[in-house]
Structures are given as C-alpha cells and as structure tokens.
Amino acid sequence: MDTIINKVDTKGRVSLPSDYRAIVKELSTEIVCYRSLTSPCIEGCAEELLEKIASDMETSLDFFSQTQDDLTNLIFGDARRFSFDSTGRILLTEKLLKHAQITDTAVFVGKGRKFQIWNPENWEKEEARIRAEIFKNRPSLTNKGGM
Amino acid sequence: MDTIINKVDTKGRVSLPSDYRAIVKELSTEIVCYRSLTSPCIEGCAEELLEKIASDMETSLDFFSQTQDDLTNLIFGDARRFSFDSTGRILLTEKLLKHAQITDTAVFVGKGRKFQIWNPENWEKEEARIRAEIFKNRPSLTNKGGM
DNA sequence: AAAAATCCCATGATATACCATCAAAGAAGG
DNA sequence: CCTTCTTTGATGGTATATCATGGGATTTTT
Numbered sequence: 230m231d232t233i234i235n236k237v238d239t240k241g242r243v244s245l246p247s248d249y250r251a252i253v254k255e256l257s258t259e260i261v262c263y264r265s266l267t268s269p270c271i272e273g274c275a276e277e278l279l280e281k282i283a284s285d286m287e288t289s290l291d292f293f294s295q296t297q298d299d300l301t302n303l304i305f306g307d308a309r310r311f312s313f314d315s316t317g318r319i320l321l322t323e324k325l326l327k328h329a330q331i332t333d334t335a336v337f338v339g340k341g342r343k344f345q346i347w348n349p350e351n352w353e354k355e356e357a358r359i360r361a362e363i364f365k366n367r368p369s370l371t372n373k374g375g376m
Numbered sequence: 377m378d379t380i381i382n383k384v385d386t387k388g389r390v391s392l393p394s395d396y397r398a399i400v401k402e403l404s405t406e407i408v409c410y411r412s413l414t415s416p417c418i419e420g421c422a423e424e425l426l427e428k429i430a431s432d433m434e435t436s437l438d439f440f441s442q443t444q445d446d447l448t449n450l451i452f453g454d455a456r457r458f459s460f461d462s463t464g465r466i467l468l469t470e471k472l473l474k475h476a477q478i479t480d481t482a483v484f485v486g487k488g489r490k491f492q493i494w495n496p497e498n499w500e501k502e503e504a505r506i507r508a509e510i511f512k513n514r515p516s517l518t519n520k521g522g523m
Numbered sequence: 524a525a526a527a528a529t530c531c532c533a534t535g536a537t538a539t540a541c542c543a544t545c546a547a548a549g550a551a552g553g
Numbered sequence: 554c555c556t557t558c559t560t561t562g563a564t565g566g567t568a569t570a571t572c573a574t575g576g577g578a579t580t581t582t583t
Binding site: 230231232248267338339340341345355356359360362363364366 | 408446447448449454456
C-alpha cells in the first residue's frame with residue numbers, strides 16, 4: 230500500500246519503504262525484482278508470490294500456448310533476488326534502473342501483494358492516465374464494491 | 377453516524393470522532409484512508425473493506441486485464457493505513473489534505489461502512505447539492521416510504 | 524589491483540507514543 | 554431548577570523511537 234518517494238544514491242542504493250519491508254520481513258530478508266512486461270517500471274514482490282504469479286498465468290492462459298511459455302521465460306529470466314541490508318536498502322542494477330528510466334529518485338507504488346518502482350515523472354503521467362480511465366468507466370465499477 | 381467537526385493541528389493531526397473510533401476499534405486499531413475518486417475529500421474505512429474490494433476485483437476481472445491492473449495501482453497506490461494513538465488521533469499526509477483542501481478544520485461525514493473527511497466549506501456546498509438533488513427526485517420517493 | 528558490492532556507523536528529519544490541559548456533557552445532590 | 558462533581562473527548566505540547574540517507578570502511582569479484 231501507499232506511494233512513497235525515496236532517493237537513489239550514487240551507488241544505486243534505495244531504501245525499501247519500511248512498511249513494505251515489515252511485510253516482507255515476516256517471511257524473509259529478500260525481495261524479487263524484474264522489469265515490468267507492460268510498463269516502464271520495476272516490479273517487486275516476495276519470492277513465493279512470483280511462483281504464485283507463474284501458476285496463475287498457467288491457469289489463465291492456455292497451458293500449451295506459446296504465449297504462456299514466453300511469459301514465464303520472460304519473467305523468470307529477468308527476475309533476481311535482492312537482499313536488503315541492516316538499514317533496509319537494496320542495490321538496484323543498471324538494467325532495472327534503465328528500464329524504468331530512474332536516475333536519482335524512485336517512486337514506490339503499492340499494488341496489493343506486489344509493488345512497482347517508477348521514475349517520478351513517468352508515474353505522475355501514469356497515475357493521471359489511470360484516473361482519467363477509471364473515471365470514464367466509473368458506471369461499470371460502482372456495482373463492484375462501492376469506491 | 378453524524379457529521380462532526382474537528383480541528384487539524386499544525387502537524388496534520390486530527391482526532392477521529394469517538395463514535396467512529398468505537399466502531400473501528402472492535403476490529404483493529406487502524407483505518408485506511410485514500411483520496412476519493414470522485415470528490416475533493418478523503419475517504420476512510422476499515423482495512424478489511426479494502427481487501428474485500430480488492431478480492432472482488434480479482435474475481436470479477438481477469439488476470440491480465442488492463443482495468444484490473446489500473447485499479448490495483450490506483451487503490452493500493454493511494455490507500456494507506458493510519459493507526460491512531462492512545463488519544464485517538466491520526467496523522468494525515470500532505471497529499472490527502474491537499475486533495476481535500478483541508479487546512480485547519482475537518483468535517484467527518486458518516487457513509488455507512490465508510491466515512492468521508494471534508495473541508496467545511498466544500499462540505500457545505502456538497503450537502504446543499506445533495507439536498508437539492510433529493511428534493512428534485514422527491515416525487516419518486518414519496519411512493520416508497522414517505523420521507 | 525581496480526571495481527563493485529556489502530556492511531556499519533552517524534545524522535537529521537519525521538512519525539509515533541505519551542502526558543497534561545481544557546471544554547463539554549451528564550449525573551447526583553441540594 | 555440550579556450547582557457541583559465526574560467523566561469523556563478533543564487539543565496542545567513534548568519526548569522518544571524509527572527511518573531515510575550520506576559517508577566511509579571492509580569485503581568480494583574479476
């Protein structure tokens with residue numbers, strides 16, 4: 230949950246927001262990050278969730294399809310474990326930072342059981358896009374829980 | 377639940393009205409707040425309501441849909457837990473206060489299982505608007521129970 | 524040996540917990 | 554019916570703990 234802005238220092242280190250850490254820490258001292266398949270951002274989650282995502286994909290896509298194969302390859306091929314140090318920081322790689330166009334500031338966006346890391350300007354645009362989109366489709370959502 | 381006016385101090389702290397607190401406290405010591413999608417106000421609810429909305433979405437929209445992706449970003453990205461201290465106060469963030477245009481006074485409005493927090497002037501206008509709206513539709517109400 | 528990654532400590536900022544005061548509402552007693 | 558006492562809730566202030574972040578120092582890798 231929540232959106233948090235943190236600095237990326239010259240070494241590429243970022244503090245994982247403490248709330249996120251607290252949740253992950255119940256399980257382990259590591260997270261898994263990979264390049265988002267659909268957006269210029271980094272995605273992160275606990276390791277066991279990644280396995281769940283993979284199996285979700287298997288059920289929601291045709292089991293023998295080429296697409297499903299490609300997707301799992303893509304994610305697992307890209308994903309890497311990142312352990313955070315005693316102060317709660319992780320060291321992001323060039324590849325990830327470049328994909329998300331992040332230089333010195335990172336925006337953490339909660340997404341339920343996973344999260345995304347964005348370049349501030351990109352996230353600003355993305356959020357505006359989403360708000361506009363949701364607002365447009367609002368009538369079809371009101372039945373679904375009443376936000 | 378009725379409408380209650382409380383002060384927001386220089387740090388952004390507000391007392392959650394005791395009635396509201398009593399209801400939430402049966403469940404936990406935390407509430408979840410986020411920017412309303414449709415009005416310049418803050419919305420708050422118990423955490424499990426948010427989880428329910430999230431899981432409703434998971435079942436009603438399919439895994440790879442853009443809408444589902446957008447919604448989780450918007451809801452979990454914006455919402456945050458707020459735990460209240462021993463005197464029953466929460467510390468609202470700049471983002472929320474700004475969205476609701478609240479500076480030093482906040483109006484709490486009960487809305488069933490959730491509530492809203494308004495800037496006093498905005499709420500006054502909103503209430504007038506709602507009353508006018510209801511009055512306009514009065515003919516269709518009188519048959520149904522006599523308000 | 525140079526570069527990169529990891530660890531550890533120091534610091535400033537900020538959220539959180541805690542204590543004290545004050546006002547409003549209600550109950551009990553004259 | 555009014556007064557006084559008690560309780561509860563809101564608000565202000567302050568101390569404490571937590572967290573983000575910068576700067577080495579140490580270790581590992583190539």
